[in-house]
Amino acid sequence: MNEVIIRAAHESDLEAIMVIEHASFGDTAWPRESMALELAPNPARHYFVAFDADEMVGYGGVSVVHGHQGDIMTIAISEQHRGRGLGRQLMNRLLEVAKTNKVNDVFLEVRADNPVAQSLYRSLGFEQIDLRRGYYQPENIDAVIMKLDLTNTDASGAPITAVGAPKLEPLVLGIESSCDETGIGIVRGTTRLANVIASSMDQHARFGGVVPEIAARAHLEALQPAIREALKTAQVSLQDLDAIAVTNGPGLAGALMVGVGAAKALAVATGKPLYAVNHLVGHVGVDVLERGEVQTPTIALLVSGGHTSLLLVRDLLDDVELLGETIDDAAGEAFDKVSRLLGLGYPGGPQIDKAAADGNPAAIRFPRGLTLPKDMEKHRYDFSFSGLKTAVARWVEVAETKGEPFSIADVAASFREAVVDVLVGKAVAACKEHSVPRLLLGGGVVANRRLREVAAAKCAEAGIELRIPALDLCTDNGAMIAALGAQLVMAGRQASSLNFAADSTLPVTQVQSI
Amino acid sequence: MTPFLAIDTSGGTSVAVVHNGEALAEIVIDDPMGHSENIGQALVDVLQRAGLKPHDLSAVVVGRGPAPFTGLRVGIAAAIAFAEGVGKPLLGVVSHDAIARAFFDRMTDTDRAAIAAGTRLLVTTDARRKEVYWSLYSGLDAHGAPICVDGPHVEKPAELEDLLDQKNVQRITTDLALSAVSLAKVAASHIAAGVNLNDVTALYLRAPDAVEPKANGKFGKQVSS
Numbered sequence: 001m002n003e004v005i006i007r008a009a010h011e012s013d014l015e016a017i018m019v020i021e022h023a024s025f026g027d028t029a030w031p032r033e034s035m036a037l038e039l040a041p042n043p044a045r046h047y048f049v050a051f052d053a054d055e056m057v058g059y060g061g062v063s064v065v066h067g068h069q070g071d072i073m074t075i076a077i078s079e080q081h082r083g084r085g086l087g088r089q090l091m092n093r094l095l096e097v098a099k100t101n102k103v104n105d106v107f108l109e110v111r112a113d114n115p116v117a118q119s120l121y122r123s124l125g126f127e128q129i130d131l132r133r134g135y136y137q138p139e140n141i142d143a144v145i146m147k148l149d150l151t152n153t154d155a156s157g158a159p160i161t162a163v164g165a166p167k168l169e170p171l172v173l174g175i176e177s178s179c180d181e182t183g184i185g186i187v188r189g190t191t192r193l194a195n196v197i198a199s200s201m202d203q204h205a206r207f208g209g210v211v212p213e214i215a216a217r218a219h220l221e222a223l224q225p226a227i228r229e230a231l232k233t234a235q236v237s238l239q240d241l242d243a244i245a246v247t248n249g250p251g252l253a254g255a256l257m258v259g260v261g262a263a264k265a266l267a268v269a270t271g272k273p274l275y276a277v278n279h280l281v282g283h284v285g286v287d288v289l290e291r292g293e294v295q296t297p298t299i300a301l302l303v304s305g306g307h308t309s310l311l312l313v314r315d316l317l318d319d320v321e322l323l324g325e326t327i328d329d330a331a332g333e334a335f336d337k338v339s340r341l342l343g344l345g346y347p348g349g350p351q352i353d354k355a356a357a358d359g360n361p362a363a364i365r366f367p368r369g370l371t372l373p374k375d376m377e378k379h380r381y382d383f384s385f386s387g388l389k390t391a392v393a394r395w396v397e398v399a400e401t402k403g404e405p406f407s408i409a410d411v412a413a414s415f416r417e418a419v420v421d422v423l424v425g426k427a428v429a430a431c432k433e434h435s436v437p438r439l440l441l442g443g444g445v446v447a448n449r450r451l452r453e454v455a456a457a458k459c460a461e462a463g464i465e466l467r468i469p470a471l472d473l474c475t476d477n478g479a480m481i482a483a484l485g486a487q488l489v490m491a492g493r494q495a496s497s498l499n500f501a502a503d504s505t506l507p508v509t510q511v512q513s514i
Numbered sequence: 515m516t517p518f519l520a521i522d523t524s525g526g527t528s529v530a531v532v533h534n535g536e537a538l539a540e541i542v543i544d545d546p547m548g549h550s551e552n553i554g555q556a557l558v559d560v561l562q563r564a565g566l567k568p569h570d571l572s573a574v575v576v577g578r579g580p581a582p583f584t585g586l587r588v589g590i591a592a593a594i595a596f597a598e599g600v601g602k603p604l605l606g607v608v609s610h611d612a613i614a615r616a617f618f619d620r621m622t623d624t625d626r627a628a629i630a631a632g633t634r635l636l637v638t639t640d641a642r643r644k645e646v647y648w649s650l651y652s653g654l655d656a657h658g659a660p661i662c663v664d665g666p667h668v669e670k671p672a673e674l675e676d677l678l679d680q681k682n683v684q685r686i687t688t689d690l691a692l693s694a695v696s697l698a699k700v701a702a703s704h705i706a707a708g709v710n711l712n713d714v715t716a717l718y719l720r721a722p723d724a725v726e727p728k729a730n731g732k733f734g735k736q737v738s739s
Binding site: 219224256263265268501502 | 599
C-alpha cells in the first residue's frame with residue numbers, strides 16, 4: 001500500500017467526500033449542500049483529506065474559535081482503509097490546527113455504539129464529559145460527548161500525545177543564505193528570540209546588483225559570528241535547541257549551499273533534527289511571529305531583488321500554490337537597473353523612493369507589463385519588468401537627444417508608479433478572483449513606501465485585509481526560516497533526511513524537502 | 515592526542531576520524547559536485563564507523579583549498595558549524611599539504627633520493643577553466659608537516675611548466691587524491707610544531723567574476739530636478 005498523503009481539502013473535493021460520507025453515515029449523512037458550505041473558504045473551518053495515490057480514503061474537519069474552543073465536526077475513513085491508523089493521522093492533523101489557533105478545549109461527539117472510535121479518541125487524551133440520549137436518529141443511538149483540554153498539555157507534550165506528540169513551543173534555530181543576507185534566527189514556538197542579519201549589500205553596490213560569488217563568500221565569513229550572536233541574543237545554547245531549520249531553495253545555488261552544508265553539520269554535531277524549508281514559504285510563515293498564526297486562505301505577494309511571486313496559501317504547511325511570478329527581472333532588480341540608469345545609487349529601491357518623493361507619478365505613462373488582454377490570458381498573475389526598464393531607458397534617451405531638460409523626480413515617480421500599479425493590481429485581482437479576503441506582503445521591496453501606500457489604499461477599497469510584517473521580517477532573515485521550521489515541528493512533521501539538495505529553483509509547492 | 519575530525523571538499527567529499535596518527539574511519543566520495551548533498555550523511559557514517567560520538571572529538575580540521583569555490587565552501591561551512599556544534603577548536607590546513615604529506619609518507623626510494631637531492635614535489639589540482647592550482651614542496655619538517663616552498667597559486671598548465679623551467683626547478687608530480695586522513699595528520703604535525711591553525715578562510719586565489727558597470731549618471735548634467 002502507498003504512503004497516505006494528507007492535505008487541506010478544497011471545494012473540488014466535494015464529490016469524493018460525499019461518496020465516503022454516504023457510505024460511512026448512511027441515513028445520518030450530511031446533505032451535499034451542508035458539506036459544500038463546510039468546505040468553502042472560512043478561517044474558522046479546517047478540513048483535510050487523506051489520499052492513497054489517487055484515491056480519497058478519508059477526510060475530517062475541525063471548527064475553531066481562535067483562543068477559545070474547537071469542535072471536531074466530522075471524520076470518516078472509507079471502509080476498506082480502516083485499521084491503517086489513518087483516523088489517528090487525520091485526528092492529529094485536526095488537533096494541530098486547534099493548537100495553532102490556541103484553542104483551550106476541543107469537543108467531539110461519537111456514537112455510543114462505536115467503541116473503536118471512542119478508544120481512538122481516548123488514546124488522544126479525550127475524556128467523556130456527557131451522554132446525550134437518543135442523539136442519533138432515526139436509529140435512536142446515544143452520543144458520547146468528549147472533551148480534550150489542550151491547555152493541560154505541557155511542553156513535553158503529555159496527555160495528547162501518548163503517541164509521538166509534537167512539542168508545543170519548540171526552540172528552533174533557522175539558517176538563511178539564499179541571496180545576499182546571512183540570517184540566523186532563533187524562535188520558541190511563535191516567539192522570536194533572535195534575528196541576526198549580516199548583509200553583503202555594500203559589497204555588491206559597485207556592481208549595481210547582487211554578484212552571486214561575492215554573496216557566497218560573504219556567507220562563509222558571516223556564518224560563525226552570526227550563529228554566536230544569535231545564541232547570545234536569545235540567551236540559549238545549541239544544546240537547548242529542539243530543531244534546526246535551513247533554507248534549501250529557491251535562491252542562488254552557491255549561496256544556498258553554504259547554509260545547507262552548515263546546517264547539516266550542525267545537526268550531526270548536536271544530534272538535533274533538521275528541517276529543510278522553502279524560502280518563499282518562509283516569507284509567508286513569518287507572520288506567525290507577529291500574529292501567532294498565518295490566517296488562511298491568503299494571497300501573498302513576495303517582492304525582492306530575486307523574486308516577484310504571487311502565491312495562494314490555503315494552508316501554510318500543506319497547500320501553497322504559485323499563481324504567478326516574474327517572467328524576466330524581479331521587481332527589485334528593475335529598481336536597481338533604473339536607479340543605475342538615472343545615476344542614483346544601489347540598492348535602487350530606497351534611492352528611487354527618495355528621488356521620487358517630489359516627482360509626479362502621472363508625468364509619464366510607462367507601460368504596465370503583462371496587463372494587456374492578450375497577455376492576461378496566459379500571464380494573468382505573472383509579472384514582467386524588463387520592458388518597463390527598457391521603456392524608461394528609451395524615454396530618457398529621447399529626451400536627452402532632443403536636448404530637453406527633464407525631471408529625474410518625475411521619471412523615478414512614474415517608473416515606481418508603473419511597478420507598484422502592476423504589483424498591487426495583480427495581487428488585489430488575485431484576492432478578488434479567488435475570494436480570498438487577505439493579502440500578505442513580503443520581501444525587501446516591501447520597504448518601498450509607495451508600494452505600502454498603494455497596497456493599503458487598494459486593499460481598503462476592496463475590503464481586503466492587508467498584512468505587512470515588520471520590515472526586518474520582510475527582508476530575507478533567519479527568524480522566518482526558524483518560524484517555519486517550528487511550525488513543522490509543532491505539526492509533528494518528520495525531520496528532513498541529511499541528503500536533501502540545495503535547489504535554486506525549488507517550487508513553492510514544496511514547503512519542506514525530505 | 516584525542517581524535518580529530520577532518521573534512522575536505524576541495525575535490526570530492528572526504529571526511530575522516532584520525533586518532534594518534536591512525537585513521538579510525540574514512541569516507542571518500544569522488545563526486546566533484548554534490549558536496550552539499552553528501553556532507554551530512556558522510557559525517558554520520560564516518561562517526562559511526564569510528565565508533566565515536568560528536569563530543570568525543572577534540573578538534574575539527576578543515577581543508578582550506580585551493581579549490582573550485584562552491585564545493586570548497588561547503589566543507590568549510592560544515593566544519594565551522596560542526597565545531598560550533600560540539601564547542602571544539604577549528605583548525606585550517608592548506609589542502610595541497612595533505613596531498614604532499616601522503617606522497618612523502620609513501621614515496622619510493624628513487625623519489626626519496628631525488629627529494630633529498632633537491633628535486634621538488636609539484637602538487638597540482640584542477641582549478642577548472644583550463645587552469646590548475648599548484649604548490650611546490652621540498653619535504654617534511656621534523657614534525658611531519660610538508661614544507662611548502664612556493665604556492666599555492668593558480669596558472670595555466672603550459673605557463674606553469676614554462677615558469678618552473680625558467681626557474682630551473684627539478685620536480686616530480688603525484689596523482690594521489692586528497693585524503694582527509696592526511697589532512698588530519700598535517701594538522702597534528704603543525705600543532706606539535708606550535709603552528710597556529712586558526713585561519714580557516716577559503717583559498718580561492720581568484721577574484722569573483724564581476725564586472726563593474728559603466729559610469730553612472732550618464733544623464734546627470736542635462737537634468738533639472
